[in-house]
Amino acid sequence: MDRKRVEALVRELLLEIGEDPAREGLAKTPERVARAFERLTRGYALRPHDVVNGAVFESGSDNMVVVRDIDVYSLCEHHMMPFFGHCHVGYISRGRVLGVSKIARIVDCLAARLQIQERLTNEIARAVRDETGAEGVGVVMECQHLCMMMRGVEKQNATMSTSAVLGSFHDDAATRAEFLSIVTSGHHR
């Protein structure tokens, strides 16, 4: 990202919405916005495989692993406005498990770009499968979208739920039910 160019574009945007980019409060705004976008879209320069960085460990068993309530912060690709919430990720390994923090890193890296919630959910599921070789993966995500909430559209239904299931989580109803019961049992938000 060319930060100076983004700063110039933000200055143009301020003019177009009727602001005065020279007034004191806005003097450093283009620079701040450019830095913020650099941060919020850092995922374009990252791949899930790199953030996992080899932290895949042998495990003796094939139990279901579920990580709940992972924070999600992303930008919707339709309005470039934030959507945020949390997701739950489960998988059944074939003896290979991810380091505990690495699932959250995968979520962060895929969320830090322009997204739609449905695709983000699918990409997380595929990344976990690809990194672990899991026989099955499930992801449930619940987010609120500022583009809906602030524009007054569908306010009553501002929380959107999406899910993605791969492998045994897709093919086996009992496995899917076990995952969903673990995910919903701790439901306190």
Ligand code: ZN
């Ligand atoms: Zn939107």
